[in-house]
Amino acid sequence: MTELQLHKLLKGVQKPGRYTGGELNSVVKNKDEVDVRFAFCFPDTYEIGMSHLGMKILYALLNDMDGVWCERVFAPWVDMEQNLRREGMGVYALESLDDIAQFDIIGFTLQYELCYTNMLHMLDLSGIPLYSKDRHSLHNLVVAGGPCTCNAEPFADFVDVAFLGEGEEQMVQFVQLYKEYKANGADKQSFLKAAAQIRGVYVPSLYTVSYHPDGTVEAVTAESGAPLPIQKYIIQDLDTAFYPKDFVVPYIEVVHDRAVEEVFRGCIRGCRFCQAGMIYRPVREKSWETVSKQAKCLCDATGYEEISLSSLSTSDYSQLEPLLNDMLEWTQKDQVNISLPSLRIDTFSPELLEKISRVRKSGLTFAPEAGSQRMRDVINKNLDEDVILQSCETAFRGGHCNVKLYFMLGLPTETLEDIEAIGQLGQKIVDRFYAMPDKPKGRGVQVSISLATFVPKPHTPFQWMAQDKLQTIRDKQRHLVESLTTRKISVSWHESQTSVLEAVFARGDRRLSKVLYRAHELGCKFDSWHECFDMHKWKQAFADCGLSIEFYANRERSYEEVLPWDHLDYGITKGFLKRENERAKAAQTTKNCREQCAGCGANRLLRGGTCFENC
Numbered sequence: 001m002t003e004l005q006l007h008k009l010l011k012g013v014q015k016p017g018r019y020t021g022g023e024l025n026s027v028v029k030n031k032d033e034v035d036v037r038f039a040f041c042f043p044d045t046y047e048i049g050m051s052h053l054g055m056k057i058l059y060a061l062l063n064d065m066d067g068v069w070c071e072r073v074f075a076p077w078v079d080m081e082q083n084l085r086r087e088g089m090g091v092y093a094l095e096s097l098d099d100i101a102q103f104d105i106i107g108f109t110l111q112y113e114l115c116y117t118n119m120l121h122m123l124d125l126s127g128i129p130l131y132s133k134d135r136h137s138l139h140n141l142v143v144a145g146g147p148c149t150c151n152a153e154p155f156a157d158f159v160d161v162a163f164l165g166e167g168e169e170q171m172v173q174f175v176q177l178y179k180e181y182k183a184n185g186a187d188k189q190s191f192l193k194a195a196a197q198i199r200g201v202y203v204p205s206l207y208t209v210s211y212h213p214d215g216t217v218e219a220v221t222a223e224s225g226a227p228l229p230i231q232k233y234i235i236q237d238l239d240t241a242f243y244p245k246d247f248v249v250p251y252i253e254v255v256h257d258r259a260v261e262e263v264f265r266g267c268i269r270g271c272r273f274c275q276a277g278m279i280y281r282p283v284r285e286k287s288w289e290t291v292s293k294q295a296k297c298l299c300d301a302t303g304y305e306e307i308s309l310s311s312l313s314t315s316d317y318s319q320l321e322p323l324l325n326d327m328l329e330w331t332q333k334d335q336v337n338i339s340l341p342s343l344r345i346d347t348f349s350p351e352l353l354e355k356i357s358r359v360r361k362s363g364l365t366f367a368p369e370a371g372s373q374r375m376r377d378v379i380n381k382n383l384d385e386d387v388i389l390q391s392c393e394t395a396f397r398g399g400h401c402n403v404k405l406y407f408m409l410g411l412p413t414e415t416l417e418d419i420e421a422i423g424q425l426g427q428k429i430v431d432r433f434y435a436m437p438d439k440p441k442g443r444g445v446q447v448s449i450s451l452a453t454f455v456p457k458p459h460t461p462f463q464w465m466a467q468d469k470l471q472t473i474r475d476k477q478r479h480l481v482e483s484l485t486t487r488k489i490s491v492s493w494h495e496s497q498t499s500v501l502e503a504v505f506a507r508g509d510r511r512l513s514k515v516l517y518r519a520h521e522l523g524c525k526f527d528s529w530h531e532c533f534d535m536h537k538w539k540q541a542f543a544d545c546g547l548s549i550e551f552y553a554n555r556e557r558s559y560e561e562v563l564p565w566d567h568l569d570y571g572i573t574k575g576f577l578k579r580e581n582e583r584a585k586a587a588q589t590t591k592n593c594r595e596q597c598a599g600c601g602a603n604r605l606l607r608g609g610t611c612f613e614n615c
């Protein structure tokens with residue numbers, strides 16, 4: 001595309017900065033000198049995609065490879081799509097402004113089930129056949145990674161390859177192999193058979209799924225020597241793993257516009273609803289020296305004045321104290337703020353608060369997830385009410401007056417008393433504030449309760465459970481609001497209809513590919529955006545395909561049922577998940593990994609045995 005064409009294309013478009021490229025640290029190579037062109041597609045807007053750490057890591061990693069050029073592609077918003085159609089153009093990459101149809105590999109990162117239609121939408125705009133079986137050459141190979149591939153079945157018919165697990169090393173092996181096969185003029189099928197031998201590379205077309213008459217999966221069988229099960233790829237040592245030295249710095253405001261340093265992967269906690277806490281096991285930490293060094297390098301290269309220390313639960317980082325001490329030295333000198341997202345409420349010590357307050361003071365967010373102790377035990381949150389109240393008081397003493405609390409509705413075994421307990425907990429926090437003799441003068445407290453709808457996810461102890469029906473969730477939301485007695489507490493929630501679809505596609509089977517295709521034909525896209533989401537179209541798509549939403553979302557599965565993702569091995573064993581499911585039903589908690597190993601099985605992909613010496 002020429003500059004002139006780009007200008008024409010951007011006329012009348014909201015936020016043209018989404019579509020121009022040319023940002024600091026973006027990588028431009030001479031396309032005549034590269035062997036493999038990789039379009040890294042984020043199937044959502046620029047602002048969301050540019051905040052995504054995985055994309056930053058793989059973009060830098062691929063561009064570090066000889067003869068490989070990776071470019072960024074984001075889903076064009078509705079107005080830009082109209083202009084692209086008007087001009088007869090497809091989705092293009094921001095570095096070269098070339099249509100993705102010109103690329104060797106078109107890779108999607110799938111972070112959320114409601115992005116699936118955007119993958120189809122982007123391919124379709126560029127005239128690339130949607131079904132894998134209709135793309136015959138090695139050119140335009142469509143691959144997908146990200147957490148959603150832990151059940152790749154609903155989109156299995158569209159992708160040639162799904163990457164299971166962590167991408168840094170498997171991606172290098174995969175692209176090297178592609179380079180060799182392309183240079184030799186090999187055909188797509190022989191490449192896919194060879195690629196399937198790389199750890200974590202799942203080639204859906206090499207597996208056949210059969211079904212029972214009731215629609216449940218009967219069996220999955222492998223062809224052409226493809227492995228069964230397919231094991232995820234896991235990085236052994238984060239200190240030596242690739243990490244970017246710089247990030248592309250956007251011109252326009254994006255969701256998280258700051259440097260991000262990952263401090264560890266995995267989670268010791270074992271919350272039973274949490275897919276990330278299961279599929280990224282076991283915990284692997286970077287040393288504090290590596291974290292501080294990489295963080296400084298990123299800030300220097302980007303000019304960012306904020307660095308986020310990222311992980312699933314940063315306060316569980318065992319070297320937080322020496323890390324913060326070291327980082328405070330250079331961040332204060334360079335006037336860089338440190339932010340610590342995903343703090344766990346029970347590790348919120350006065351010392352930690354003091355350190356955070358020295359660098360950044362803002363509203364506090366905690367995620368008790370459930371209001372009653374019984375419910376928190378069911379989900380294995382391992383968090384007592386006293387600890388929550390004490391942590392809030394510590395925060396109030398530190399000058400914070402706004403507390404945001406995240407909860408889930410529709411958790412397994414939930415009763416109306418559990419729901420009322422959410423409001424009661426909010427009330428106790430309000431009361432704790434006013435009972436403090438030295439509360440901040442002239443300031444009131446505000447407790448914001450944010451409600452999500454529980455979505456049972458694959459590879460978690462709740463993978464067998466039913467999701468509440470939509471009307472039940474709505475009744476529960478209303479019940480909670482009606483149980484509140486003070487305006488110091490506010491309640492908000494997300495649209496539950498999208499949670500229903502999330503539940504369907506999270507645990508769906510391969511037959512759902514045709515529903516996705518039909519939904520795409522009906523115009524579904526940007527389904528996570530309320531202004532675009534249309535449940536009527538989705539209902540029609542399911543009806544047209546003869547499949548039922550309730551079968552996937554609201555049905556409890558038996559332990560004997562073959563689950564659509566059983567052949568995708570994320571380390572944790574089904575035996576462990578069953579044990580945890582039974583303990584949940586009995587409201588029994590399980591200790592965190594540092595206190596006692598629960599024998600989840602994840603460490604067999606690393607070095608075997610338990611993860612911590614004292615277990």
Ligand code: SF4
Nearest residue numbers: 282593597598600611
């Ligand atoms: S093997 Fe044990 S310590 Fe390691 S992640 Fe699993 S439960 Fe936790």
